[in-house]
Amino acid sequence: FINWRASMDIKDGVVQYRELRAWDSNINEKTAYYVEMVVPNMAAQPSVKRFMAQLTKLKPNTAYQYRVGSKNADIWSPWYKFVTAPVFGSSFSFVVLGDIQTSYGQLEKMLNTVERRHSNVNFYMLVGDLVNDGENRNQWDAMLAASKGVFASKAIAVAWGTMTAAILTTKSKPCFFANTSITSLTARPAPKPKALPFSMHTALPTVMLFS
Helix, strand or coil, X not given: CEEEEEECCCCCCEEEEEECCCCCCCCEEEECXXXXXXCCCCCCCCEEEEEEECCCXXXXXXXXXXXXXXXXXXXXXXXXXXXXXXXXXXXXXXXXXXCCCCCHHHHHHHXXXXXXXXXXXXXXXXXXXXXXXXXXXXXXXXHHHHCCCHHHHCEEEEEECCCCHHHCCCCCCCEEEEEEEECCCCCCCCCCCXXXXXXXXXXXXXXXEEC
């Protein structure tokens, strides 16, 4: 699944994607559906559209690139890339990260360290509270900004916490978040976790690597 946000005047949402090395191949397209999200206390854009599209028939362990946008408005995000899951039965690794809340600086440091030391992780599992107030879109924007595009290239599986449950509208599934706002203006045995060297403090995000 690919997720992104757009202003209310954007009529359509499309994901364009292709294999990363297939520069001469045709671009595949997937039409997205959307839900309207309303945050009355937002001074700017209290109502937005949240688009979502599911890419299918992807090859395992293959690098792809994608971008999101509107064909009608001819507005597009940058190109992002991701690698699909390995062949069933192969080994894989993932990161468990919890209780981000408003610790955006700590989140950025953690993700930088993980991507520098363990760039081959397949996905992130986010448990607990991603933000401190699930109805505060500014906090979601700050969290995604702190990720520096990591969540646009690595799939995340989300377990909703008490702070984020307010925005839960569909069942949680692994997905990518294109760090983009489109507007008209612009099953294995549990392995032993390897703890990364960060202090574990209350209300600060913690991270563990499983492989």
